[in-house]
Amino acid sequence: VQAGGVVESLMNAAVSDPNDTGVKVIVRMRPLNKKEIAEEATHVISKLSPNSLSLIDQQFTYDAVAGDDESQQAVFDMVGLPMVENCLAGFNSSIFAYGQTGSGKTHTMWGPMPDSGSELMATEERGVTPRVFEQLFSRIQQEERNNVDKQLRYQCRCSFLEIYNEQITDLLEPSQKNLMIREDTKTGVYVEGLSEEYVSNLEDVTRLLIRGLANRRVSSTAMNNESSRSHSVFTFVIESRSKSAAEGASSVRTSRMNLVDLAGSERQKQTGAAGERLKEAGNINKSLSQLGNVINILAEVAQNGKHRHIPYRDSRLTFLLQESLGGNAKLAMICAVSPASSCKTETLSTLRFAQRAKAMQNKAVVNEETANDVNLLREQIRQLKDELMRMK
Ligand code: ADP
Numbered sequence: 001v002q003a004g005g006v007v008e009s010l011m012n013a014a015v016s017d018p019n020d021t022g023v024k025v026i027v028r029m030r031p032l033n034k035k036e037i038a039e040e041a042t043h044v045i046s047k048l049s050p051n052s053l054s055l056i057d058q059q060f061t062y063d064a065v066a067g068d069d070e071s072q073q074a075v076f077d078m079v080g081l082p083m084v085e086n087c088l089a090g091f092n093s094s095i096f097a098y099g100q101t102g103s104g105k106t107h108t109m110w111g112p113m114p115d116s117g118s119e120l121m122a123t124e125e126r127g128v129t130p131r132v133f134e135q136l137f138s139r140i141q142q143e144e145r146n147n148v149d150k151q152l153r154y155q156c157r158c159s160f161l162e163i164y165n166e167q168i169t170d171l172l173e174p175s176q177k178n179l180m181i182r183e184d185t186k187t188g189v190y191v192e193g194l195s196e197e198y199v200s201n202l203e204d205v206t207r208l209l210i211r212g213l214a215n216r217r218v219s220s221t222a223m224n225n226e227s228s229r230s231h232s233v234f235t236f237v238i239e240s241r242s243k244s245a246a247e248g249a250s251s252v253r254t255s256r257m258n259l260v261d262l263a264g265s266e267r268q269k270q271t272g273a274a275g276e277r278l279k280e281a282g283n284i285n286k287s288l289s290q291l292g293n294v295i296n297i298l299a300e301v302a303q304n305g306k307h308r309h310i311p312y313r314d315s316r317l318t319f320l321l322q323e324s325l326g327g328n329a330k331l332a333m334i335c336a337v338s339p340a341s342s343c344k345t346e347t348l349s350t351l352r353f354a355q356r357a358k359a360m361q362n363k364a365v366v367n368e369e370t371a372n373d374v375n376l377l378r379e380q381i382r383q384l385k386d387e388l389m390r391m392k
């Protein structure tokens with residue numbers, strides 16, 4: 001009887017893992033802040049187990065719950081580490097941070113925001129994104145060393161953009177404002193005119209970061225409260241080439257890693273907002289509420305299997321990141337919450353959003369192409385030309 005049980009469970013595991021929908025949802029709670037402590041705020045949420053929590057008398061279960069004492073390293077180990085491995089294996093991978101303003105999204109994705117990117121890369125408190133960079137380059141080096149016989153080579157390029165008021169700004173080239181999203185039948189969705197820069201080590205990325213963060217700062221002083229109203233998207237495109245055993249055949253894997261710090265999820269207070277400000281609030285709601293809509297529909301489709309039109313194109317955010325939502329990508333959603341009683345309503349809304357995100361299903365596949373040498377060389381020539389153009 002016992003042996004049968006083991007065989008049966010092994011077979012079930014081999015047939016399908018019902019928990020692997022390609023979507024991983026983590027809830028992270030921050031500690032009470034000084035203001036909340038001064039106001040003698042009480043905790044309304046508590047972690048019950050490594051993957052469950054309670055809000056007053058309601059219980060919620062996710063893939064993981066990070067308590068208020070969890071370190072940045074521990075959160076990276078939960079989320080960043082597996083996503084880096086996915087990406088190196090050829091899967092598109094995205095990490096989103098969702099939650100109300102002040103819940104810890106930026107702290108989780110980036111760390112304490114200093115004046116420059118180099119400070120950010122150095123601090124012990126650096127968040128998921130800087131750690132993803134480190135891990136990517138260290139694993140790439142390791143993989144290349146271990147696969148010399150296959151002539152395995154990686155090539156990475158990055159872009160960094162912000163969506164504010166339904167407008168896309170290139171943070172690496174901020175004169176490029178209001179960029180448009182296009183769709184190509186072969187390469188998928190892309191931002192027209194967005195700069196992409198080749199990076200081969202941590203120093204290269206740090207340089208980009210210094211530039212990008214400086215540009216973000218400029219715009220945030222110009223626009224009131226901008227950072228809580230904008231979405232930032234850092235994208236890594238990773239390409240690897242290797243020779244397979246078969247004579248003359250080479251394969252190319254391409255995958256992207258999106259690191260997304262979303263705008264605050266709280267309902268925009270309409271009090272006193274008028275004209276431009278009201279329009280702004282409406283637009284910000286558009287990208288975030290469209291994210292909510294798309295996730296709701298996808299969760300429904302996953303549950304009842306009925307085909308439905310998914311309105312990705314109705315906002316910049318969902319159009320740009322459509323692959324990550326129900327498509328060809330692995331997704332990790334970090335939902336950040338405050339433990340304070342004063343945030344109870346928003347926390348509940350975030351916890352419900354997290355449940356719906358968990359219900360959707362992605363269909364990630366390894367993006368690999370096998371090519372003969374001539375095609376591969378043509379492609380390499382094209383890329384080198386591109387690179388030359390960029391350097392001019
Ligand atoms: P958001 O980006 O969601 O608006 P922030 O990441 O800016 O929120 O966090 C708000 C404040 O709370 C910041 O001062 C941040 O340093 C602090 N904070 C957030 N999460 C944590 C945490 N897990 N541990 C310690 N401090 C945190």
Ligand code: MG
Nearest residue numbers: 105106227228
């Ligand atoms: Mg923030």
